[in-house]
Amino acid sequence: MEQFEQEINIPDELPLLPVRDIVVFPYMVLPLYVGREQSIAAVNEALNEDRLIFLACQKDASVEDPEKEEIYKVGTVAVILRMLKMPDSRVKLLIQGIKRAKITDYVESDQGLRVKIEQIADDVKEENIDVQALLRHSKDLLxxxxxxxxxxxxxxxxxIDxxxxxxxxADIIVSNLGLKMDEGQTVLEIENPVDRLKKVxxxxxxxxxxxxxxxxxMNDARGEIDKSQKEYFLREQLKAIKKELGEEDDFQLEMEEYAKKIKKCKMPKKVNEEAMKQLDRLSKMHxxxxxxxxxxxxxxxxxxxPWSKATKDMIDIKNAKKIxxxxxxxxxEVKDRILDFLALRKLKNDLKSPILCxxxxxGVGKTSLGMSVAKAMGRKYVRMSLGGVRDEAEIRGHRRTYIGALPGKIIQGMKTAGTNNPIFMLDEIDKLGSDFRGDPSSALLEVLDPVQNVSFVDHYLGVPFDLSKVLFITTANYLDPIPPALKDRMEIINIPGYTExxxxxxxxxxxxxxxxxxxxxxKYEIIFTKKSLSELISGYTMESGLRNLERTIGTVCRKIGRKIAEGDKSESFTVTEKSLEKFLGPVKFIGEEALKENEVGVVTGLAWTPVGGDVLFIECTKYKGKGALNVTGQLGDVMKESSRAAMTYVRTIAEKYGVNPDDFDNFDFHVHIPAGAIPKDGPSAGITMATCILSCLTGRKVDKGVAMTGEITITGKVLPIGGLKEKLLAAKRHGIKKVLVPAKNEKDLRGLPKYVxxxxxxxxxxxxxxxxxxxLID
Structure with missing residues (x-):
């Protein structure tokens, strides 16, 4: 190298090649790729002269055309050993650093950047023992x-030796350390060789x-790997030996399979620890x-x-509504509530699921609605019937100490669903029982509480399970049997019976x-006329729901199917009112007929029943007696009290309507509500009974085209009632034109369909x- 240095005469002016991300030291041989036009021009100029070029680092590697102040002053004179032109117009150089130098001035040139340089001497002023020690120490370190x-x-x-x-x-060592550009430049700029070697x-x-x-x-990792490899090797040897002896260890294979399944389940940390603990115990058992x-x-x-497996909700509101x-x-109301929930899920992913009842x-479709909700949301559907459940362990599970113990129905349902966010239908929640084995409704308090069910602990599992992602839907026929605390946790949506x-x-x-x-x-056309359907609904079924109605339609279809099987070649069948009796026999339910004429003491009242609205003709008559009031028709206590309130108020206004006050002492009164075999109760017949008593006393006839409903007080006020929709439909069905309803029920009419x-x-x-x-008619 010394000889090479002596043979080269370095001029004071050289082409400049700015380099990026690398510092070139003297004695360093490396390839460089040159792509910038100005740099390629500098390379060509160097090749045309004496192959010498000055390499200096630019301060910011991202700059394409660096200015003078963006290039470090100290650099290296290098010789171009080889040059190769690449297909992409770049040039590949093999260069060798020769001498450290610094820029003193820039020279303008058409061929590229040129600089005037001043060589930096690399001589040691005096050789001494300290320099020798430093040399030896540096070699030892390397x-x-x-x-x-x-x-x-x-x-x-x-x-190097x-x-x-x-x-x-120093230059040879530092060029092989792979330093960052700023560190390398710092070393390059140290002019004193001894100081430079100390820095290196x-x-x-x-x-x-x-x-x-x-x-x-690396040693620690290799030790762990060696240990694991040793254990693996020994286990494999043990398996091979047992296999040769015909003693393959199925139990060990089973343990390994359990370990894989536990890992695959992605359980919460505490649950995973408990599972591994039980697996470890099992591995030590016979x-x-x-x-x-x-x-x-x-x-x-x-x-x-399903600890971590969940289905993705379909948040398409229009599609969900369509389904x-x-x-x-x-x-x-139910559909709107489900769509509200889906809309909010679109805005907030971690929204807690509501508990709907x-x-x-x-027969109005409560249970089947749960399946539709699951279909609309794209979730799995699980149904659990609570009718007759009396044991708390049915909900929470049995402890593992009992023989044949199993988790409760909630965890069993989650396993059946296979996801941790199904639609979970709890059917007939009002039919829960309780005895010495506990109260299942109390166990449901935790399940149906969005705050508590995040960590529901089944007695069998003994670890918390997150139920907060489950959408629970409960169903009930009556709300009264449901405990208040349980009722408070649910959002109750009342589903009335269907109108005709x-x-x-x-x-x-x-x-x-x-x-x-x-x-x-x-393949056959079966047409039911509207009149035949109306007759089918009112004459052959008496229900709020649709079960008997569908069963009856099925009977008609089977009768038509029998006709076809017997040889009827018709392609179309029309079911009319007359043909219904042929298919189904005589009408089973005969409703009340509207009054044919105005009568004294007979008033048309309106009643609500579990199977829809109906009319009641309340009758009143008087006979010689001492002022007693007798009410019949299998009435409940509330209705009996309502009749006494009506009588009390009529007595207070009797003179106003021309009634002799002595009549109340000389006559007994009998109020009767027909259909005596059917129990009746409620206060809504109050004004009806007061009207028929007043009609009986005054002798004035009651308008047959008027029906009424409303509770009466002893001061004559008319109070609001329930079931207004069903009552109005009953009045309409019986041809009644005018209906008297409490003024406070006006708000209820706003939400009713126009056809009502x-x-x-x-x-x-x-x-x-x-x-x-x-x-009353004058």
Whole structure:
């Protein structure tokens, strides 16, 4: 190298090649890729002269055309050993650093950047023992770094060992340390060779520290790997030996399978710890012991429960509404609540699921609605019937100490669903019982509380399970039997019975097509007239729901199917009112007929029943006696008290309407409500009974075209009642034109469909005095 240096005469002016991300030191040989036009011009100029070029680092590697102030002053004179033009217009150079130098000035040139340089001497002023010690120490450090794994060419180590100049040694060592650009430039700019070698010694010490830590990490990792490999090798040998002896260890294979399943389940941390603890216990048991069977069953449940598996909700509100409307007619309040929940889930992913309770009579579609909700949301559906459940362990599970213990129905349902966010239908929650084994409704308090069910603990599992993602929907026919604390946790949605108009639409859209399909009549046209459906609903079924109605339609379809099987070649069948009796026999339910003429002491009242609204003709007569009031018709206590309140008020206003006060002492009064076999109760017949008593006393006839409902007080005020929709439909069905209702019920009419109030003259009354002009005829 010395000879090479002596042979080259370095001029004071050279082409400049700015380099990025690398510092070139003297004696350093490396390839460079040149792509910038100005740089390629500098390279060509150097090749045309003496192949010498000045390399200096630019301060910011991202700058394409660096200015003078953006290039470091100190750089290296290098010789271009080889040059190769690349296909992409770049040039590949092989260069060797020759001498350290610094820029004194820039020279303008058409061929590229040129600079005037001043060479930096690399001589040591005096050789002494300190310099010799520094040289030896630096070589020892380099040898130690190589022994710790620092990559270095073997030939280079031999060359370094023979170098006695501190500057040259420093340059060769530092060029092989792989320093960052700013650190390399700092070393390059140190002019004193001894100081430069001291700085390289510091960098070598830092590199050795890093290599020692790296070596320790590798040794530790290798030790763990060697240990694991040893264990694996021994286990594999043991398996092979047992296999050769015909003693393959199925129990060990089972343990490994459990471990894989536990890992796959992605259980919460505490749950995972408990599962691994039980697996460890099982591995130490005898495979055929009774305890191992219990532990196996427990682990089977743990790995089959969906701890982290969930279905993705379909947040398409329009599609969800379409699915709900296709499956169920009406039930708008329930559908709106589900769509509200879906809309909020779209805005907030971690929204807690509501606890809905669908309350209504049998057969209105409460249970099937849960399936539609699951379909609309894209979730799994699980149903659990609570009817007759008396044992708390049915909900919370049995402790593992009992023989044949299992988790409760909640955890069993989650396993069946296979996801941790299904639609969970708790059917007939009002039919829960309780005895000495506990109260299941109390166990449900935790399940149906969105705050508490985040960590529901089943007695069998003994670890918390998150139920907060489950959408619980409960159903009930009556709310009274449900404990108040449980009722408070649920959002109650009342589902009233269907009206006749709604039932006709449901028959046409759902029930008739379904029964045709179930009875194999898809190819035939079966038409039910509206009158026949109306007769079918009122004369052959008496219910709020649709079960008997669908069953009856199925009977008609089977009768038609029998006709076809017997040889009837018709392609179309029309079911009329007359043909219904032929298919189903005589009418089973005969409703009350409207009054044919105005009568004294007979008033048309309106009643609500679990199967819809109905009319009641309340009768009153008087006979010689002492003023006693006798009420009949299997009435409840509330209705009896209502009749006494009506009588009391009529006595206070008797003279106003021309009644002799002595009549109350000389006559007994008998109020009767027909259909005596049917129990009746409630206060809503108050104004009806007061009207028939007053009609009986005054001898004035009651308008047959007027029906009424409302509770009466002893001061004559008319109070609001319930079931208004059903009552108005009953009045409409019986041809009544005018209906008197409490004024406070006016708000209830706003939410009713137009077909309910159409053709009815609805009169709002606040006091009994407002009833009399509409009801009694002069």
């Amino acid at each position: 040898t130690k770094a190589v022994s710790l794994g620092k990559p270095m060419l073997p030939d280079l180590l031999a060359v 023979s170098i006695e100049e501190p500057g040259k040694l 010694g510091e960098l070598l010490n830092r590199e050795i520290s890093i290599l020692e830590v790296q070596q320790k990490i 495979p055929d012991s009774a305890e191992s069977t219990v532990a196996r069953t427990y682990l089977d449940w743990m790995v089959e429960i 709900l409307d296709e499956d169920h007619f009406g039930l708008e 669908l309350a209504g009579p049998p 108009e709604e039932k006709i639409k449901i028959c046409e859209k759902y029930l008739i097509p379904r029964q045709k399909k179930e009875n194999g009549l898809d 109030t159409k053709s009815l003259d609805i009169v709002y009354v606040s006091t009994f005095d407002e009833v009399v002009p509409h009801a």
